Amino acid sequence: MNVMTDLIQGDEQSNLNPRKEGATSGPAGNPASEDIDSPERLRPAADLIGSHVRGRSPSQILWLKLRRNRTAMAGLYTLAAMYAAAILAGFIAPYRYDNVRHDLPFCRPMLTRIHIFDEQGQLSGPFVYAIVAVDPQLATYRDDTSRKYPIRFFLRGDSYRILWLVQSNIHLFGVEEPGHIFLFGSDRLGEDIFSRILYGAQVSLSIGIIGILISTILGMIVGGIAGYFGGVTDFALMRSVEVLLALPSLYFILILRQLFGAGMSSTQIYFIIVIILSFIGWATEARVIRGMVMSLKEQEYVIAARAMGFSNSRIIIRHLLPNTLSFVIVTATLSVPFFILGEVALSF
Numbered sequence: 001m002n003v004m005t006d007l008i009q010g011d012e013q014s015n016l017n018p019r020k021e022g023a024t025s026g027p028a029g030n031p032a033s034e035d036i037d038s039p040e041r042l043r044p045a046a047d048l049i050g051s052h053v054r055g056r057s058p059s060q061i062l063w064l065k066l067r068r069n070r071t072a073m074a075g076l077y078t079l080a081a082m083y084a085a086a087i088l089a090g091f092i093a094p095y096r097y098d099n100v101r102h103d104l105p106f107c108r109p110m111l112t113r114i115h116i117f118d119e120q121g122q123l124s125g126p127f128v129y130a131i132v133a134v135d136p137q138l139a140t141y142r143d144d145t146s147r148k149y150p151i152r153f154f155l156r157g158d159s160y161r162i163l164w165l166v167q168s169n170i171h172l173f174g175v176e177e178p179g180h181i182f183l184f185g186s187d188r189l190g191e192d193i194f195s196r197i198l199y200g201a202q203v204s205l206s207i208g209i210i211g212i213l214i215s216t217i218l219g220m221i222v223g224g225i226a227g228y229f230g231g232v233t234d235f236a237l238m239r240s241v242e243v244l245l246a247l248p249s250l251y252f253i254l255i256l257r258q259l260f261g262a263g264m265s266s267t268q269i270y271f272i273i274v275i276i277l278s279f280i281g282w283a284t285e286a287r288v289i290r291g292m293v294m295s296l297k298e299q300e301y302v303i304a305a306r307a308m309g310f311s312n313s314r315i316i317i318r319h320l321l322p323n324t325l326s327f328v329i330v331t332a333t334l335s336v337p338f339f340i341l342g343e344v345a346l347s348f
Helices: 002-016 039-048 058-068 070-087 193-229 231-246 249-260 266-296 300-307 312-347
Strands: 115-117 123-135 140-150 152-162 166-174
Touching: 058 070, 058 312, 070 193, 193 231, 193 266, 193 312, 231 266, 249 266, 249 312, 266 312, 300 312
Parallel strands: none
Antiparallel strands: 115 123, 123 140, 152 166
């Protein structure tokens, strides 16, 4: 019994004094204060002094959301492929857009008439047969199996320029003269439709992207200024927007084209079309951006930016307009058909 009593008393004393063996009391009498305040324990906290955690910007967040959307990424890759084909039109197209064959008008497409077996059934490289006109008036043709033209890759042909900088005469594919290859057929002048589609895409797609950039930037600037400052500035800008929206777009475009397009070169007409379409397309976007900025300017981070003494232009550009990118991206994407159709209307 005495042994059991001694053991119980020893446990009670150890519970009342949990200090480990070898630990010393601090100045305030706290146990193990030397371990708690030791440099080894404080080093991780000291390493954090002066460091900060970087967050993601609104554009980075939008890009992450876009990458998770497979349908949107498929559309993005499709547009990128179309623009790449338009930029490299001279290299991909077998002929220039003005290469004329008057003896072969309305030729049928040759895309399904590319052969890899000859008349003996032997496997060979891709080739096309020569085309002979049966009735030029009715545009009927037949294949001349006695003459075949192998399809060559990286063949030299008509000269062209890429982005007005690089000049070359090497084409992705083609056939040697006097053969010809019309993948999508030929038009009434005997011009290759496939080549003309690629060259025509340069005009339509470039007008779309340049017009969207100009109208988007103009709409964001006008909408941001009107929404942030309000008052007389907002009233004057929004009344101008409403007057512009009240005009019938198509007829207004045609009138401007008639006024500014007479006696101009093709390059001048191109820039006139871009300016006209950009001038028409920014009004709707500016009005929506104005409403978004009016709601965003009362947020805490904008008030904090004002308190820190940031200029109005910095607050608009760095803090307000980036938070409207979700709307801007959607409207810019939906505006591409409008600019292309407008270019078609002005091209006649």
